[in-house]
Amino acid sequence: MSDERSELIYDWNEVETRPTRATPITLDDETLRDGLQSPSVHDPKIEDKIEILHLMDRLGIHTADIGLPGAGPRAVADVTRLAEEIRDGKLSITANCAARTVIADVQPVVEIVQKTGVPIMVSVFLGSSEIRRVTENWDMERMLRHTTEAIDFAVKEGLEVMYVTEDTTRARPETIRALYTAAIEHGASRLCVCDTVGHVEPRGVYTLMNFMRNLVTESGSHAKLDWHGHNDRGLGLINAIAAVEAGADQVHGCALGVGERCGNTAMDQLIVNLRLMGYLDESLDLTALPEYVKKVSEYCQVPLPKNYPVVGSDAFETATGVHAAAVIKALKRGDDWLANRVYSGVPADVFGLEQVITIGPMSGRSNVVFWLEKRGIEATAERVDRIFDAAKQASRILTEDEVHALANAAAAV
Numbered sequence: 001m002s003d004e005r006s007e008l009i010y011d012w013n014e015v016e017t018r019p020t021r022a023t024p025i026t027l028d029d030e031t032l033r034d035g036l037q038s039p040s041v042h043d044p045k046i047e048d049k050i051e052i053l054h055l056m057d058r059l060g061i062h063t064a065d066i067g068l069p070g071a072g073p074r075a076v077a078d079v080t081r082l083a084e085e086i087r088d089g090k091l092s093i094t095a096n097c098a099a100r101t102v103i104a105d106v107q108p109v110v111e112i113v114q115k116t117g118v119p120i121m122v123s124v125f126l127g128s129s130e131i132r133r134v135t136e137n138w139d140m141e142r143m144l145r146h147t148t149e150a151i152d153f154a155v156k157e158g159l160e161v162m163y164v165t166e167d168t169t170r171a172r173p174e175t176i177r178a179l180y181t182a183a184i185e186h187g188a189s190r191l192c193v194c195d196t197v198g199h200v201e202p203r204g205v206y207t208l209m210n211f212m213r214n215l216v217t218e219s220g221s222h223a224k225l226d227w228h229g230h231n232d233r234g235l236g237l238i239n240a241i242a243a244v245e246a247g248a249d250q251v252h253g254c255a256l257g258v259g260e261r262c263g264n265t266a267m268d269q270l271i272v273n274l275r276l277m278g279y280l281d282e283s284l285d286l287t288a289l290p291e292y293v294k295k296v297s298e299y300c301q302v303p304l305p306k307n308y309p310v311v312g313s314d315a316f317e318t319a320t321g322v323h324a325a326a327v328i329k330a331l332k333r334g335d336d337w338l339a340n341r342v343y344s345g346v347p348a349d350v351f352g353l354e355q356v357i358t359i360g361p362m363s364g365r366s367n368v369v370f371w372l373e374k375r376g377i378e379a380t381a382e383r384v385d386r387i388f389d390a391a392k393q394a395s396r397i398l399t400e401d402e403v404h405a406l407a408n409a410a411a412a413v
Contacts, residue, residue, distance in 0.1 A: 036258075097112075240253065319357070
């Protein structure tokens with residue numbers, strides 16, 4: 001924002017210094033794996049998955065979980081095809097695959113890498129909380145054995161390894177330390193902390209990420225730290241932001257927040273907020289964000305709420321007289337920057353969108369005049385009066401067709 005523009009918005013977010021980062025944050029998109037574990041999501045056709053993968057790439061998302069090939073033949077086929085698309089389409093996005101900490105799950109990833117020639121990081125995961133251990137009747141010896149055997153096999157086969165503990169946010173410190181230390185010693189280059197059931201609060205995120213940073217430092221490792229959160233308490237987004245500010249190197253999310261139970265952190269909302277907070281490069285072209293969300297909504301058959309942030313149909317639409325009048329004044333001055341901010345905390349143009357003025361019972365005459373002129377229709381007194389009077393008697397926003405019909409009826413008088 002230029003100095004002149006910055007004077008128009010006093011930003012309380014910047015009164016206290018925002019935590020700085022030594023390295024840029026990266027993003028891991030879990031839509032095509034963890035996102036598909038939602039009980040209401042439909043697994044898209046491979047052609048649709050490829051289209052979603054391209055949209056991730058256009059948004060500058062750094063890596064994508066392209067599946068869990070240990071799940072069966074269809075998963076193997078889809079992961080293989082997506083890896084080939086990254087190769088043949090010369091995409092910048094990289095691939096990772098989930099696997100349990102068993103060699104039988106890692107083996108298919110090895111085979112896909114050998115077949116396609118595409119590097120794939122394997123994300124081996126294991127439950128870590130006491131409640132999970134009691135349920136499964138696991139002891140620490142067994143958990144460490146599974147951890148080290150899976151990592152050793154992956155490293156021997158030339159795979160880069162992300163070690164993931166499920167339910168980290170409810171696990172004991174001594175368990176976390178033992179598992180991640182073993183993972184580091186056996187060659188894991190990334191360590192992923194998971195809020196698997198959406199339990200933790202932002203203050204817990206800071207505490208846990210500090211613990212993990214100290215663990216890595218004490219080990220002498222250069223392993224990177226990932227954050228993977230769920231949204232059971234509605235804290236998925238703010239927890240991911242807390243993880244970024246606490247020093248996570250990479251955060252995970254899914255388009256529309258799809259995923260098991262209440263879903264994962266919403267990747268689209270994460271991108272919006274990290275961009276506005278200055279954690280993502282301003283040169284990134286984010287105009288593909290609406291298409292990314294809408295395609296996932298369509299292909300996974302997940303409804304997109306009208307009031308969904310940024311990409312919902314109501315996000316930049318107003319029929320309220322005072323609000324619309326301010327936007328209209330800015331637009332008539334030819335000042336899109338002002339129009340996109342005077343009544344919006346998110347600048348629509350950054351995401352390839354624009355302010356929309358509609359007509360309803362709370363509208364003023366300026367709404368009607370603007371609506372007509374924008375469509376090249378003369379705003380005669382008869383047209384304005386007829387539309388304005390109809391809007392005042394309505395119980396909702398008038399549709400495009402309804403306003404056209406009213407404008408035409410006025411012209412015929």
